[in-house]
Amino acid sequence: MQSLSLAYRQLNTLILGKSRAVRLALTCLIARGHLLIEDVPGVGKTTLAHGLAAVLGLHYQRVQFTSDLLPADILGVNIYQRDSGSFRFHQGPVFSQLLLADEINRASPKVQSALLEAMEERQVSIDGDSHPLPQPFFVIATQNPSEQLGTFPLPESQLDRFLMRISLGYPAADAERALLLGQDRRSLLADMTPCLQGDGLLQLQEKAAALTVTPDLADYVLALLQATRQEGSFLTGLSPRAGLALLSAARAWAMLEGRDHVLPEDVKAIFPAVAGHRLGLAGDATASLTALLDHVAIP
Amino acid sequence: MKHSLLRPAEMAVLLAVALVIVPLLFYLPLWLPALVELMLLLRACLLLRQSRLPGLAVLLPLLALAAAGVWLNLNTLIGREGGAALLILLLGFKVFESRQQRDWQVVLALGFFLSAMPLLFDQSPWSALWLVISLLALTWAMLRLAGDIPSGSARTAVQALLLSLPLMLVLFVVMPRLPGPLWSMPHDTHTAQTGLSDSMEPGSISQLVQREDAAFSVVFSGQAPSVSQMYWRIMILDDFDGRRWQNVHGLQQETAQLQGGQLIRYRLTGKPTRSRLPLLEYPLQAPGGSGLEPGRLFRLASDSDDMVRVDASSLLGSHYRQSLSLSDQDFYRRLPPGNPASRQLAMQWRMQSQGDAGFVREALLHFRLNGYRYTLTPPLLEGDNTTDAFLFSTRQGFCEHYASAFAFLARAAGIPARVVTGYQGALYNPLGRFWQVRSSDAHAWVEVWLQETGEWLRVDPTAAVAPQRVSDGVSQTIPALQPAMPLMGSRIPGWLLPLQQSWQAAGFAWQQWVVGYDAARQLNLYRLLGLGESVDAVAVLRALLLGGGLALLPLLWWWRKRPATAPLQAGRNLLVAALQCHGITIQPSDGPLDMLNKAAHLPKDVRVLLKQLLKEYAAMRYRHAELPAKQVQAWLRQVRSFAQQARKKRQRS
Numbered sequence: 001m002q003s004l005s006l007a008y009r010q011l012n013t014l015i016l017g018k019s020r021a022v023r024l025a026l027t028c029l030i031a032r033g034h035l036l037i038e039d040v041p042g043v044g045k046t047t048l049a050h051g052l053a054a055v056l057g058l059h060y061q062r063v064q065f066t067s068d069l070l071p072a073d074i075l076g077v078n079i080y081q082r083d084s085g086s087f088r089f090h091q092g093p094v095f096s097q098l099l100l101a102d103e104i105n106r107a108s109p110k111v112q113s114a115l116l117e118a119m120e121e122r123q124v125s126i127d128g129d130s131h132p133l134p135q136p137f138f139v140i141a142t143q144n145p146s147e148q149l150g151t152f153p154l155p156e157s158q159l160d161r162f163l164m165r166i167s168l169g170y171p172a173a174d175a176e177r178a179l180l181l182g183q184d185r186r187s188l189l190a191d192m193t194p195c196l197q198g199d200g201l202l203q204l205q206e207k208a209a210a211l212t213v214t215p216d217l218a219d220y221v222l223a224l225l226q227a228t229r230q231e232g233s234f235l236t237g238l239s240p241r242a243g244l245a246l247l248s249a250a251r252a253w254a255m256l257e258g259r260d261h262v263l264p265e266d267v268k269a270i271f272p273a274v275a276g277h278r279l280g281l282a283g284d285a286t287a288s289l290t291a292l293l294d295h296v297a298i299p
Numbered sequence: 300m301k302h303s304l305l306r307p308a309e310m311a312v313l314l315a316v317a318l319v320i321v322p323l324l325f326y327l328p329l330w331l332p333a334l335v336e337l338m339l340l341l342r343a344c345l346l347l348r349q350s351r352l353p354g355l356a357v358l359l360p361l362l363a364l365a366a367a368g369v370w371l372n373l374n375t376l377i378g379r380e381g382g383a384a385l386l387i388l389l390l391g392f393k394v395f396e397s398r399q400q401r402d403w404q405v406v407l408a409l410g411f412f413l414s415a416m417p418l419l420f421d422q423s424p425w426s427a428l429w430l431v432i433s434l435l436a437l438t439w440a441m442l443r444l445a446g447d448i449p450s451g452s453a454r455t456a457v458q459a460l461l462l463s464l465p466l467m468l469v470l471f472v473v474m475p476r477l478p479g480p481l482w483s484m485p486h487d488t489h490t491a492q493t494g495l496s497d498s499m500e501p502g503s504i505s506q507l508v509q510r511e512d513a514a515f516s517v518v519f520s521g522q523a524p525s526v527s528q529m530y531w532r533i534m535i536l537d538d539f540d541g542r543r544w545q546n547v548h549g550l551q552q553e554t555a556q557l558q559g560g561q562l563i564r565y566r567l568t569g570k571p572t573r574s575r576l577p578l579l580e581y582p583l584q585a586p587g588g589s590g591l592e593p594g595r596l597f598r599l600a601s602d603s604d605d606m607v608r609v610d611a612s613s614l615l616g617s618h619y620r621q622s623l624s625l626s627d628q629d630f631y632r633r634l635p636p637g638n639p640a641s642r643q644l645a646m647q648w649r650m651q652s653q654g655d656a657g658f659v660r661e662a663l664l665h666f667r668l669n670g671y672r673y674t675l676t677p678p679l680l681e682g683d684n685t686t687d688a689f690l691f692s693t694r695q696g697f698c699e700h701y702a703s704a705f706a707f708l709a710r711a712a713g714i715p716a717r718v719v720t721g722y723q724g725a726l727y728n729p730l731g732r733f734w735q736v737r738s739s740d741a742h743a744w745v746e747v748w749l750q751e752t753g754e755w756l757r758v759d760p761t762a763a764v765a766p767q768r769v770s771d772g773v774s775q776t777i778p779a780l781q782p783a784m785p786l787m788g789s790r791i792p793g794w795l796l797p798l799q800q801s802w803q804a805a806g807f808a809w810q811q812w813v814v815g816y817d818a819a820r821q822l823n824l825y826r827l828l829g830l831g832e833s834v835d836a837v838a839v840l841r842a843l844l845l846g847g848g849l850a851l852l853p854l855l856w857w858w859r860k861r862p863a864t865a866p867l868q869a870g871r872n873l874l875v876a877a878l879q880c881h882g883i884t885i886q887p888s889d890g891p892l893d894m895l896n897k898a899a900h901l902p903k904d905v906r907v908l909l910k911q912l913l914k915e916y917a918a919m920r921y922r923h924a925e926l927p928a929k930q931v932q933a934w935l936r937q938v939r940s941f942a943q944q945a946r947k948k949r950q951r952s
Binding site: 212214216217260261262263264265268293294295296297298 | 887889
């Protein structure tokens, strides 16, 4: 727990004035979820991903997605070895603990689905051989919501693979001022010290998954799910998988808060990030979700 | 905003008590309940505008003034009417000095007491229905006042009433009855008596006939007599003053004997008219073993006008023999001066006919053949010689006209005669299997004493004019004769008749089983259940233990069924109410941390305590699957004291 709060503090010196987004990102990773950051360029998406990798002591790779990217460019490829006369698997960038998939919606659906499959299965199958991905394995994908030309928007079924979708947004004036006057972010990144060693993160994940959820809290999650299904403002309601996602995210959030049990407030805190993209809402259209939270009574 | 919590609850209390006193609008002088309703409305307005309340210096003189008004109107401040009037008046004034929670609780308690008040005046199913509505409203208001969440209070009120229903039933069945009606208070003189009056003049019965309400109901044991034989006698009118027939109790002793006839037994349920109950002609003996009044009439021993049930027996079609002394005969021949033409007509018939019976035949023939019409709206009889005017010029009338004219003619011819009022006919209700006699069946006829046989003979001159009246009832007779009559035109259409009958049947069952559940029936039930041979303390205790135990079962079921978190939820509601007192509004969607965050600006001591309570709450609800009841109760106690302090603080400020 000490190490987690240390990591959180370090990240906040890197990304200024975005403590909530940082906390959500950290929550997402502790809940073993993949993170989708939807924002305009230059607000610190990459820095956040980089920072997360640095403070959690994870092996980090970055792929810039373009329309001519091929699945093999991410997953890896079997290459013929002339001296041994056999094929050898060359791991792609996906074989890392934290993969930053920059501008994921620029790649072709083929590449997207290859990555998303790897995210779900946590292994890569090439030419009949399966290669397990390292543990832990996260994908932080970014996409630019305002540029639509030449992009392939992620289908709903694949959006579901991301536990959370967050956006950073422009920093507040004083945070931005501190940013302008402060050190270069790159050098800051280099100074970050890993807070977790070895399988520290895995332990944290297991601990989070073991947090108490009482029937009363499950009832609240159920009430929220029901409300999204009955509410007229959503095309489709949340799926049962979304319910599980809500619970695991709430657990991780509760652990970050230093509690051993989950409160309705934890669910409320992560609800917009977990439910927004699943309900097909635009990144900034979370008002309806806040309204939903305000009128669903805690049973 | 400091009243923001209490105000909706106060409104609920005002609304509930306003509902409670609505039926009293019918039983008390109208101005009084209307005034109290107005006061409640005024109080609600003051509540909305948060205006200052008038002080005692204003209220007390006003109260004295209003009480004086009641005194002037009713001549009393005690008894049924006076007591009810005074109580609702006090209620009206109490709300003007209600500021704190405790005051409103007093108002509510008064409302519960008042909700039973309409039953003192009327014990019909309507009153019971209104009582249920009142109780629901009051319970709802009580929940609001106790700080229950507004959204659930209506449902909780219904649930609470339903759960307490078995206990109510047990208490109703088990608690000892006083012999006779429970509220046998002296009836008040100012209220207009319904039913037949003790005198008869043109128009007195036709008014009654225009009403459709039930007068009494009868269940015959065995075969019912034919409708045309059903003459229900209530009163004998033996003195005529030229316009009005009344009872002067000329006959002090009953020396009559009944001969022959068919024995009919029946059970009659109804409200007495001036303590009199109608009995079928001619009653064998008075119900309950007491004696009949002279003239074979039945008068109740008590002076109450509450619904009673009697078992009676009559000899149908028997000869009513009585030896009248000469002075008695003269009494029944007395006539005031006037009406020379009628006297002359009577003397003329006397000459032509043979004996008294011949005279009667002659007179009936006259009514039948000379264009007399049976109508509810006869022309007014003017002048002193009303009988002359009726017999020779208007020739239109209702039963009272015919009975009066016939009795006059008979007396003028020297035949002892008297007018009898009561009801004729009845309507069978196949659903409830009883006979219903309505106000519209009110009737008047004549009994003449025949010298030859020494017997009283019933003569119904109306039957000579409109035979339908006796065979089919007045409702069948009037429309056929006079379809344009406005009041009678609005009679219930045929397709509604089953509905009316069901309602009557329901009313009959209500009367039989609820209102009529008296000491005797209770004793029967006690014996049947083996609770004891008499309704004494031991038997009642036994019944209460047994029945009460059974009645508490639903409550036990509810207690076991309710979720373990129910006390936690109750505690949360209390906390919400307490924070409301501090001016903090908590939404149902707020969790414990949200509540704490909203309370950030509270004084430190309050906040620390609140934090601890909320922490325990969160731990009990969201940390432990199993809860030790003791811990929950301890927490709830703390929450209660916290809420109490918050309320006190609000009242101080």
